[in-house]
Amino acid sequence: MKDRYKFIILVAAFIGAYFIPFESIKVQKAILEAFYMIQDYAQKHVLLCLVPAFFIAGAISVFVSQAAVMKYLGPAANKLLSYSVASVSGTILAVCSCTVLPLFAGIYRMGAGVGPATAFLYSGPAINVLAIVLSAKVLGWKIGLARAIGAVGFAYIIGILMAVTFKEEEKKKQAMVMPSTDEPKRKLYQEIIYMASMIGVLVFANWGKPMEASGIWYAIYSAKWYLTGLFGVIFGLAIWRWFEAKPLPIIVTGIAVIIASIFFHSWPLIPFSVAIAGTIWITKVSSDETKNWIDATWTYTLMIAPLLLGGVLVAGFLLGMPGTDNGIIPSRWVHALVGGNGFFANLFASIVGAFMYFATLTEVPIVQGLLGSGMGQGPALALLLAGPALSLPSMLVIRTILGTKKTIVFIIYVVLLSTFAGMLFGWITG
Numbered sequence: 001m002k003d004r005y006k007f008i009i010l011v012a013a014f015i016g017a018y019f020i021p022f023e024s025i026k027v028q029k030a031i032l033e034a035f036y037m038i039q040d041y042a043q044k045h046v047l048l049c050l051v052p053a054f055f056i057a058g059a060i061s062v063f064v065s066q067a068a069v070m071k072y073l074g075p076a077a078n079k080l081l082s083y084s085v086a087s088v089s090g091t092i093l094a095v096c097s098c099t100v101l102p103l104f105a106g107i108y109r110m111g112a113g114v115g116p117a118t119a120f121l122y123s124g125p126a127i128n129v130l131a132i133v134l135s136a137k138v139l140g141w142k143i144g145l146a147r148a149i150g151a152v153g154f155a156y157i158i159g160i161l162m163a164v165t166f167k168e169e170e171k172k173k174q175a176m177v178m179p180s181t182d183e184p185k186r187k188l189y190q191e192i193i194y195m196a197s198m199i200g201v202l203v204f205a206n207w208g209k210p211m212e213a214s215g216i217w218y219a220i221y222s223a224k225w226y227l228t229g230l231f232g233v234i235f236g237l238a239i240w241r242w243f244e245a246k247p248l249p250i251i252v253t254g255i256a257v258i259i260a261s262i263f264f265h266s267w268p269l270i271p272f273s274v275a276i277a278g279t280i281w282i283t284k285v286s287s288d289e290t291k292n293w294i295d296a297t298w299t300y301t302l303m304i305a306p307l308l309l310g311g312v313l314v315a316g317f318l319l320g321m322p323g324t325d326n327g328i329i330p331s332r333w334v335h336a337l338v339g340g341n342g343f344f345a346n347l348f349a350s351i352v353g354a355f356m357y358f359a360t361l362t363e364v365p366i367v368q369g370l371l372g373s374g375m376g377q378g379p380a381l382a383l384l385l386a387g388p389a390l391s392l393p394s395m396l397v398i399r400t401i402l403g404t405k406k407t408i409v410f411i412i413y414v415v416l417l418s419t420f421a422g423m424l425f426g427w428i429t430g
Helices: 003-021 025-063 066-073 079-093 101-108 115-124 129-139 141-165 167-177 188-205 215-222 223-242 247-263 269-287 288-319 333-339 341-357 364-371 375-387 392-402 403-428
Strands: none
Touching: 003 066, 025 101, 025 188, 025 269, 025 288, 066 079, 066 115, 066 269, 066 403, 101 115, 101 288, 101 392, 115 141, 115 167, 115 392, 115 403, 141 167, 141 375, 141 403, 167 269, 188 223, 188 403, 215 223, 215 364, 223 247, 223 269, 223 392, 288 341, 288 392, 333 341, 341 375, 341 392, 341 403, 364 375, 375 403
């Protein structure tokens, strides 16, 4: 971190310590709410979401060839192909705005163009099939359909706008990237199986409980840990056969996970943590390639995790936990400003959604409550389009990857597109 930023943080901390009225009950509640929120984030997202995402990001930077990234996502790639790949990848992952960040950092630093990379950044949290289905069931089919169309369309539009806006910088980046002449060590299907196994662990370990206790979504939820374990077995076989991992630590880790699952079946985080610890052990004692992988994973962890946790703390202080009124900004202010379908109501809903942190699927009951308090249909859609894709914690991390200028432009595009989509939807349904 540059010295001037350290100085700014030091000055801000001093001013806060000097002037914040800690004797105020409202301030005390907001501070407590900030720590509640960071605890909730740590309990629900760090082990299951972020840690697998860091491993995947490290794997992308070490095992995925630069040539493949440039072919499908690079600045010179076929536009229809690159944006389709970015959007489909996000749809498959269906992660929150924070979990997608290590994956976005991995592909962008490997040479992906800013257009496809930001399309992937938006699509990951926004195009969540389960969330869109839940939106239709809880909020009505019109909002569900509009959210699906808007999210898919925005992934393309935002990516294209970012590519056009920074066209000259992309040309310079393309010229600086030297094509790799190394022959790939593995066949394409081997890398696909390996990456798919980790993505399967990430997706099914975080599969949320649906509202209805029946149907395919609930069936998947009921079997989520069996599916997670199945992908874990595929992962173990892949790194043994194709990545020169030693079999003994893989076998020991597998036995340890089985034992932990038997004795702590009611606390699945325990066997999951054992699996993570075992994976670190396997990579550290195996080949140089796997050691490079764990080193890259650690690099992404140090780069992203502190900013995320700090951002969650600040978001909790300002707005409180979702569904509460304990943040420093009263929720009644928000309710009063998002009624109707005017430009300001939609813009305000987009901005609030962009800065709030939404865990996966939590945006639906929050919007349901706001609609019950008088929120317009347009602002509701605007919040659903801007909220899952951005958050204050994610903004802080995106800036370290893209830089200040690109980050600000990306946020503006998301907010403005969500605003105009909300206005159009409000006009149609009004």
